[in-house]
Amino acid sequence: MAPAGTPASSAILPPAAARVRAVRPAAGEASAARTVAPSPLDPGATRNPHPLHRVLREEFPLTYDPLLRAWVLSRYADVAAALTDARFTHGHRPGDPPCAQTHVEVDEGELRRVAARTAYVLARRIADRPQADLVADFCRWLPAGTVAAAIGVPYRDMMRLVRGRAASALAGQCTGQISVREKALASFLANVLADRERAAALQGAPAGRIARAWTESLRRDPPVQIAVRRTGAEVRVSGGTIPAGESVALLIGAAGRDPERFRAPDRYDPQRDDPGQLTYGSGTCPAVLLAGLEAEYAVRALLDVMPRLRLADGFVPERTGLITRAPRTLLVRPGG
Template identity: 85%
Template sequence: MSDESKPGARPDRWADLPPMESWPSPSAPARTTLAAAAAAAGRLWGSGPVAERSPARTVAPSPLDPGGTRYPHRVHRVLREQFPLTYDPLLRAWVLSRYADVATALTDARFTHGHRPGDPPCARTHVDVDEAELRSVTARTAHVLARRIADRPQADLVADFCHWLPSGTVAAALGVPYRDMMRLVRGRAAAALAGQCTGQIAVREKALASFLANVLADPDHARDLHTAPPGQLARAWTESLRRDPPVQIAVRRTAAEVRVSGGTIPAGDPVALLIGSACRDPERFREPDRYDPLRDDPGQLTYGSGACPAVLLAGFEAEYALRALLDAMPRLRLADGFRPERTGLITRAPRSLLVRPGG
């Protein structure tokens, strides 16, 4: 058992959340509601696939339960179906898991303490963004990185490509020479140089890794997308963000009492939004577990109505990464017998992506 999956363990990526000690305890009405909900649940939960098992458990499962880092979707399904609003003692927060509730919490002003595209710091950064220049430096950086691995018999796209492209693009956009860019990337100084929005480097790395894993899992997808118009590639990118969002849990706090599917959340309480669960809600998406680059039901959750440089840049990185890789390695495919394994509780992505550049 890994450290992440041990009961009570704090994963390395816990830094993505505010310290638990700073989160308020549930209010008295919240505790009363929680007790009533637990008493009325009457549902059974087992540690394996969703089923009625013995011994029975009448308490909602936690996203932090052992095993959640490898396959959280069983827990998400039980929460969506049986506990749409529950208080999680491990997270010290109310938990929302249905698409409608999570979508509301990400955009409704009654939920605070979270970054939304279009917020003042984000908007100020976006004013200075030159989209044409960003496209140019992203394409050049992706091309250089792809050529570095094209002649290898085997490569790990996470370590050799995804780890470098987001940082390298930011450094290149800042006019840093190539030799210094690599030093900056290793030191993660590019994140500090780039400011609040374009500094979301770790999240962009994970999103890119999942996108490449989804595309390369089906050779037909890779072939079709290689020469696809930008609109179709953007659609495939959006679908990857839906199926495998890099951020699985986002934290907000209620500024007022809010009514949701399973009841009412009191004002002033922390709320954990299960992005990964909402993005696979069958009430919102057909065949939600399947990656479909041509999906025609609307895309992933939105975090706000404004523009965000990090979101824009991540989309460019996905587009030019795939084109550069397949230009340099037309027969690129996953290594024999390799299947990407996504892990993580707060953020989630493949830890490795072994490929054969020559097919």
């Protein structure tokens, strides 16, 4: 997936016609080191991409993937820079400065009330069941419900629009990205409910504590694993220099578990003191605000209405997906 004979960091990578998969290990690496970079789309990555991401970060910080038709970056420093560097173009991430410039002011208090009301309605619907699937019965409804209530559209119409992929036209490019918030919420609830003490610590917790737990989930289990950008100019990165006009795949999932940036990166630590997530930018954006409020009131409503809520006996959440990633099911016992 990378050019034969990866050039020194000061060299410009060869044109597309010269790209092949072989990559020489750097000087000093063990002779047993890989000579072919794995692809983020390799079989098996759907269920567990993390060993593959580790190899890319450590041995192939810059490689070309013919399946993605893009150069691949996997280290936190490179991915974080590419998401904000003006030399990378053709991308959109809620909360980025260009995104924030297009939004009107929103009433945060009203959005908070909408998110809370929607979350409690959904929680009460499943409270009396012996078993429920939080993905199907909660996560797929809350983001659409908050958007519908916030913009004054009947809920049934919003769900029809979501299924017809017209939500963005109605709610805007950012708030219309409902499926991303669904996946982020599913992973967040899976992380919270995986440990009873962790869930108990968030029951009735201040908003700031829940926000930290939410940010940590976005870091460890981002809903979008791969984002694609394009270089508008030559860019120096770990492992080489990418010429202008090239597609670049940013492995957000790999960057979020980079041990050069995070201590014990594979561990979910809601009190982490070295936080950092790449799913959203740092600017003001209704989608970022909504996602955080949905996460907060999902936890509040579920644990308030169902204080004994826990994962179903023997159930272990399993995240799947290559480009986007989240649990497909999240089976719980509402009554404990």
